[in-house]
Amino acid sequence: AQSVTQPDIHITVSEGASLELRCNYSYGATPYLFWYVQSPGQGLQLLLKYFSGDTLVQGIKGFEAEFKRSQSSFNLRKPSVHWSDAAEYFCAVPIGGGGSQGNLIFGKGTKLSVKP
Amino acid sequence: GAGVSQTPSNKVTEKGKYVELRCDPISGHTALYWYRQSLGQGPEFLIYFQGTGAADDSGLPNDRFFAVRPEGSVSTLKIQRTERGDSAVYLCASSLEGQGFETQYFGPGTRLLVL
Numbered sequence: 001a002q003s004v005t006q007p008d009i010h011i012t013v014s015e016g017a018s019l020e021l022r023c024n025y026s027y028g029a030t031p032y033l034f035w036y037v038q039s040p041g042q043g044l045q046l047l048l049k050y051f052s053g054d055t056l057v058q059g060i061k062g063f064e065a066e067f068k069r070s071q072s073s074f075n076l077r078k079p080s081v082h083w084s085d086a087a088e089y090f091c092a093v094p095i096g097g098g099g100s101q102g103n104l105i106f107g108k109g110t111k112l113s114v115k116p
Numbered sequence: 117g118a119g120v121s122q123t124p125s126n127k128v129t130e131k132g133k134y135v136e137l138r139c140d141p142i143s144g145h146t147a148l149y150w151y152r153q154s155l156g157q158g159p160e161f162l163i164y165f166q167g168t169g170a171a172d173d174s175g176l177p178n179d180r181f182f183a184v185r186p187e188g189s190v191s192t193l194k195i196q197r198t199e200r201g202d203s204a205v206y207l208c209a210s211s212l213e214g215q216g217f218e219t220q221y222f223g224p225g226t227r228l229l230v231l
Contacts (some may be wrong), residue, residue: 032217043120043222044207051217090158094216102147102214103172106158
């Protein structure tokens, strides 16, 4: 069965430091991949997505993610974290990997705290 | 334009009662999804509508849960004989056509507490 694993439940970084959030997926082929962010009291917002082409994907708010087929990973990165980035981050894949069905399987999330 | 809206934002009910949760998707979006998010977990898929029909309801946990979308726009998630384990945030999302690569736009959720 498909699955998405986010190994880190909670990460704390200092403001201005770099960030990498890990995501591994289990699927037989190359799936579409998504990162969503959930701020307190807010709905989930798409940061970026990968579905073909260049394996380095740029997103909103200065985030990027790199798809690595050999490692079944899609890690999220940001070179310099801002206090407003404190939130919960979710990696997701569509059921069946993609195609005509968009129901998403989410990881358990990584909560990011930012130290001043 | 307006995003996805959900009402109520909070709902407190007693065990055994019936509840309805409403979702108003982005205008023109044919695909609508319901997810449930328990504390400390990622959202879990419940049901997917394409237009008026439920294209996939495999995530509904049991027959106490039911959802409708009679006119292909607003959807209502209905829970009968609520149990304490139903307490969670219920999220609704919509996308243009339901294709796997599309962005899903999420509402703020309804926080359900069953006492």
